[in-house]
Amino acid sequence: MRILAVVWDIDDTIFDHSGAERRAALEYLTARGLLGRYASPEEAAAHWHAVSEEYVDRYLAGEFTFVAQRRERARVLARRPLTDAEADVWMAGYLAAYRRHWRVFPDVVPALDALAPRRRHGLLSNNSAPHQEEKLRAIGVHDRFEALVCSEELGVAKPAAGAFHAACASLGLPPERVAYVGDRPDTDAAGADAAGLTGIWLDRGASPPAAGDPPAGVRRITSPGQLAALLDTLDT
Numbered sequence: 001m002r003i004l005a006v007v008w009d010i011d012d013t014i015f016d017h018s019g020a021e022r023r024a025a026l027e028y029l030t031a032r033g034l035l036g037r038y039a040s041p042e043e044a045a046a047h048w049h050a051v052s053e054e055y056v057d058r059y060l061a062g063e064f065t066f067v068a069q070r071r072e073r074a075r076v077l078a079r080r081p082l083t084d085a086e087a088d089v090w091m092a093g094y095l096a097a098y099r100r101h102w103r104v105f106p107d108v109v110p111a112l113d114a115l116a117p118r119r120r121h122g123l124l125s126n127n128s129a130p131h132q133e134e135k136l137r138a139i140g141v142h143d144r145f146e147a148l149v150c151s152e153e154l155g156v157a158k159p160a161a162g163a164f165h166a167a168c169a170s171l172g173l174p175p176e177r178v179a180y181v182g183d184r185p186d187t188d189a190a191g192a193d194a195a196g197l198t199g200i201w202l203d204r205g206a207s208p209p210a211a212g213d214p215p216a217g218v219r220r221i222t223s224p225g226q227l228a229a230l231l232d233t234l235d236t
């Protein structure tokens with residue numbers, strides 16, 4: 001068997017981050033009396049998402065620590081100056097709402113069942129390990145994975161090869177024995193391919209590549225349920 005393990009992305013791959021973010025943002029903006037500043041709930045949710053993406057990208061680029069990017073996001077989304085303590089309180093209110101909306105995508109556990117016991121499973125996320133551990137336990141899938149590697153502790157983020165190699169090392173396997181599955185065709189699938197793994201883009205229909213087409217050669221599935229059959233074809 002060529003592929004011995006699958007390493008999974010977490011956010012928007014096994015965990016419905018975008019759905020939780022959207023529901024929590026609308027709930028929180030409504031509670032804070034801020035929703036009326038937007039033309040529509042769709043515009044509010046899109047703005048929240050864009051600001052979140054921007055600040056997470058700037059954190060990943062090393063401009064902010066994880067905590068500092070949260071504070072800056074709070075100031076932008078609250079549309080007023082906030083001290084660090086005020087920003088922490090403001091963001092904590094949103095995060096409480098976000099947590100209430102956490103859920104695993106319903107197609108993930110059946111896919112893990114279909115892959116067991118032939119493939120081992122690990123996780124690699126551009127996030128912080130304590131945050132992701134809490135999330136995985138809350139949505140009931142923590143014990144389905146042998147290892148979790150996160151960029152915050154590692155000091156290297158996807159798509160850098162070092163991040164993928166650390167995830168392989170956490171399972172004690174060389175990259176050519178590992179497939180990586182994620183919702184981003186570039187950061188996840190193409191990045192994994194470049195690092196010597198088998199990159200697979202899980203296209204949930206929400207993450208179009210910037211150029212309009214997936215990177216050349218990227219393998220694409222539209223549900224984790226298609227993974228077992230794809231890995232079988234790669235084994236032969």
Ligand SMILES: [Mg+2]
Nearest residue numbers: 009011012183
């Ligand atoms: Mg993701």
